[in-house]
Amino acid sequence: MTDLTVTEAAAGATALKRRRPAARTRRRHRGLNGRSLAVLVFLTMCALFFCVPLYVVLTTSLKTMEEIRQGQIFALPDTWTLEAWRFAWNEACSGITCEGLKVGFWNSVRILVPSLILSISLAMVTGYALALWEVKWAGTFLFLLFLCAFVPLQIIMFPLIAITRSMGVYGTILGVAVVHAVMSMPVLTLIFRNYYKDIPAEIMNAAIMDSGSFWRIFGEIILPMSGNILIVVLILQITNVWNDYLIGVTFGGYNTQPMTVNLANMVTVSTGTASYNVDMAAALLTAIPPLVVYFLVGKFFVAGITAGAIKG
Amino acid sequence: MSIRWTRIAPQIALTPALAVTLVAFIGSIFWTIYLSFTRSRRVPDYAIDWSEWGRQYARLAQDAGWSTALWNLITLGVGSGLAIVFGFVLAAMIDREKRGESFFRTVFLYPLAVSLIVTGVAWRWILNPTMGLEATLHRIGFENVDFNWLAQGDTAMYAIILASIWQSSGFYMALMIAGLKSINSEIWSAARLDGVSLWRLYIEIIIPMMKFTFLTCAILLSLGVIKAYDIVLAMTNGGPGQSTWVPAYFVINALSQKQNLGYASAAAVMMLLITLAVFLPLVLLTAWQNRRRAAQ
Numbered sequence: 001m002t003d004l005t006v007t008e009a010a011a012g013a014t015a016l017k018r019r020r021p022a023a024r025t026r027r028r029h030r031g032l033n034g035r036s037l038a039v040l041v042f043l044t045m046c047a048l049f050f051c052v053p054l055y056v057v058l059t060t061s062l063k064t065m066e067e068i069r070q071g072q073i074f075a076l077p078d079t080w081t082l083e084a085w086r087f088a089w090n091e092a093c094s095g096i097t098c099e100g101l102k103v104g105f106w107n108s109v110r111i112l113v114p115s116l117i118l119s120i121s122l123a124m125v126t127g128y129a130l131a132l133w134e135v136k137w138a139g140t141f142l143f144l145l146f147l148c149a150f151v152p153l154q155i156i157m158f159p160l161i162a163i164t165r166s167m168g169v170y171g172t173i174l175g176v177a178v179v180h181a182v183m184s185m186p187v188l189t190l191i192f193r194n195y196y197k198d199i200p201a202e203i204m205n206a207a208i209m210d211s212g213s214f215w216r217i218f219g220e221i222i223l224p225m226s227g228n229i230l231i232v233v234l235i236l237q238i239t240n241v242w243n244d245y246l247i248g249v250t251f252g253g254y255n256t257q258p259m260t261v262n263l264a265n266m267v268t269v270s271t272g273t274a275s276y277n278v279d280m281a282a283a284l285l286t287a288i289p290p291l292v293v294y295f296l297v298g299k300f301f302v303a304g305i306t307a308g309a310i311k312g
Numbered sequence: 313m314s315i316r317w318t319r320i321a322p323q324i325a326l327t328p329a330l331a332v333t334l335v336a337f338i339g340s341i342f343w344t345i346y347l348s349f350t351r352s353r354r355v356p357d358y359a360i361d362w363s364e365w366g367r368q369y370a371r372l373a374q375d376a377g378w379s380t381a382l383w384n385l386i387t388l389g390v391g392s393g394l395a396i397v398f399g400f401v402l403a404a405m406i407d408r409e410k411r412g413e414s415f416f417r418t419v420f421l422y423p424l425a426v427s428l429i430v431t432g433v434a435w436r437w438i439l440n441p442t443m444g445l446e447a448t449l450h451r452i453g454f455e456n457v458d459f460n461w462l463a464q465g466d467t468a469m470y471a472i473i474l475a476s477i478w479q480s481s482g483f484y485m486a487l488m489i490a491g492l493k494s495i496n497s498e499i500w501s502a503a504r505l506d507g508v509s510l511w512r513l514y515i516e517i518i519i520p521m522m523k524f525t526f527l528t529c530a531i532l533l534s535l536g537v538i539k540a541y542d543i544v545l546a547m548t549n550g551g552p553g554q555s556t557w558v559p560a561y562f563v564i565n566a567l568s569q570k571q572n573l574g575y576a577s578a579a580a581v582m583m584l585l586i587t588l589a590v591f592l593p594l595v596l597l598t599a600w601q602n603r604r605r606a607a608q
Contacts (some may be wrong), residue, residue: 159340216320
């Protein structure tokens, strides 16, 4: 079977397993010459460009509307206030309900937990079976998974609506979670499979000799070895599910929509005058959970996005 | 007994995933293809009128909204392709100048952790004509600067491109850094001994060596562009008029606003074909690379 990976996919996932030998001796620190000064200045300017939106959103969310109307978007607030944050969390209107973003926040959490459990356990077991056990049709199946990993949701949207409706989960939290698990299954399975296929055959043979059954080997050998990849996938999936909009808006009902959908409704379907400070506070509230994950465990995040490079 | 189990257990374990693949992906794709030949409106209507089975596609070909969507797809693809170039420049600089590597990486990558809805909301606010960037530029003297991109049909796409570049450059940077790190370190010292200038080193040696990374980035970018929906919704909601429609937006619009299932399915099938057209080179690329790796 050909090794079905996007070039960097394997590299990303295995980067954590194998420490790169410290062969790069050109890492010597030289004095600050003209060229590296220019490079550093350029990089700093780029860094500023990347930070501008965050800065603008943050300061706007801390201003009053009178101050915002003066049009000084880059100025710091004269009077700092958390009123917009409170309003966005508790009272802001999304569609017809005005209970703030907290509704969406808790919906997102309630979607996140079952979708993580479903998608990761399914992908883990599938990846394990495909990587380490002889199944005749494994090659074909892997190829199918590889194809499916690229299918945009739009192409299977109506059938999935019809299927979830007939299962009675359309419009529920569980329905959204199930669709997340389905859509992420191919990519996650490929990630797990790539990780497990590097386990030496001797270990597996010894384990099978030792009358280890499929599930016992999984529980006693594979699971304890999966710490790193599990964290990578967990983070990848948390950010994916949290930042998703399309699945949430399509499969969520009126009371089960995730935070991103609430935010989009708040901002695009605005009745009356727009309160930009509230909009920005709402945007930040939505962005905070994945950003916290990113700044806490950035290394795993990078490994995750390069491994799951196939995500939309 | 135990030997039999070792044969059957993996197959049982694979059943759920196989069922998902066959039903939710393969079956659903054929379901959509079938629907695209029918006259289904709000609810599916499974009768196919064979005399005009392609009517949805014929309508699609004449729909101005669809051709706008296709053009925008190309514009978006080319425009956000700058993110790859930008990502490479950043990666090359970070890789050469080791100082602050982890700081710069962190800063350039954080937009990727942010939802595209949030990205769209943020950039829409920055591009707000009366209170945003334009107002500030006008006040400090650049009276003629026009940053009201989102309100004009011919520039609204640029705003979306700007936001996508901001969001995705870090991702390509990360892939490029991985690519640069895999280049043999002796090349650098050999080039220095030979007195090759830095520009020539990059253009004539490093970039050709990284052609796989570039190709991967290009394919991933294309696949991402085909899926682009959230960013369009958050920044322009397709407007002004239909000027920022993309195929992904078109399908959803036909499904939920026009309530025309057959038509939406036809557009979705076209999306699938575009995806395949991008996907095929990826398969070939992977096969080629494996052959090269095997040959080494």
